[in-house]
Amino acid sequence: MLYLVGLGLGDAKDITVRGLEIVKAADQVYLEAYTSILTVGQEALESFYGREIIVADREFVEQKAESFIESARNSNIAFLVVGDPFGATTHTDLVLRAKEVGVPFQVVHNTSILNAVGCCGLQLYSFGETVSIPFWTETWKPDSFLEKIEGNLERGLHTLCLLDIKVKEQTVENMMKNRPIFEPPRFMSNQQAAKQLIEIVNSRNHTTRLTGETLCVGVARVGWPDQKISACTLQEMITCELGQPLHSLVIVGKIHPLELDFLRMFSPDIVPLNG
Known part of the structure; x- marks a missing residue:
């Protein structure tokens, strides 16, 4: 059986009871290590779960997944995913691959940024x-993602922007020369995302619904003890410091008074122009 087990967004203890039972009983345990991160590392997980964990990077999952999928035909394989297993298309692909070759699978859901x-x-x-x-x-x-943001704004809807993560990436030169040299991990900040969005708006001669005055919300380390939230305009978000990763950015659509009251707990002085 192949088990895809969501770990939630915080630390080792955010795993569900069912997920923990599966991990403890599994023959092998893999940790997907490139679509997100936890507050703790591999060692802390191994200590809490009482199990050795095999770290699965992007190359392993995308090119060698058949090996552990096939192993799940006759043994129990736990594949651990930060957040929820279906929070990334990579994990949907794993389920489709298992289904195609007749390997049974189960999914253990958990919190992801999509609902948190x-x-x-x-x-x-x-x-x-x-x-x-x-x-x-x-x-x-x-x-091209601007078109979706624009469509959401037209309908008065908020947009969750997931920000890029680069883990175990190679330069083009190292890839061409087949050198196993990897760049340091990079995590996009709310500031970088806002800067790129402003550049897009400027390149469209300010004809977009999205403007520098659009209300946005920056969220950082959601589910962690030092979670941080701040609301301001898109232009102001360029200088809004939220600290260490992971960050996400929300473009606010039409805002309800209750939503505004809640946001003012984090940013008392915001004056929305969105709704």
Whole structure:
């Protein structure tokens, strides 16, 4: 049996009781280590679970997943995912691969940023499509996600922006020369995301619904003891310091008075122009 087990967003103890029982009884335990991070590392997880954990990086999951999927045909394999197993398309692909070769699987759900973002007080049913904002390079500056943000704003809906994570990435030169040299981990901040969005708005000659005055909410380390939330305009978000990763950014649509009251617990002086 292949078990995809959600770990939640905080530390080792956020795993569900059912998930912990599966981990303790599994023949092998893998930890997916590139779509998100916890407050604790592999050693803390191993100590709490009482199990050795095999770290599965992007290359392993995307290119060698068949090995542990096939192992799950005759043994119990636990694949641990920060957040919820279906919070990333990678894990959907694992289920499809297991189904294709006839390997049984079960999913143990947990909290993800997709629902925990409600901690900022914006109602989950008022969110539209979620977008991902990637790191730009000198030669690659995608902006297609703006269309979804614009569509959400037109309907008065909030947009959760998931910010890029780069873990165990190689430069183009090292990839071409097949050198196993990896760049330091990088995690996009709310400030970087806001800066890129402002650049897109400026490039469209300010003809977008999204403007520098649009109300936004920056959330950092959701589910962690030092969780931080701040609301301000998109322009102000460029200088809004939320500390260590992980960060997410919410573009606020039409705001209800109760949502505004909740946001003012974190940012008392906000004056929304969105709704």
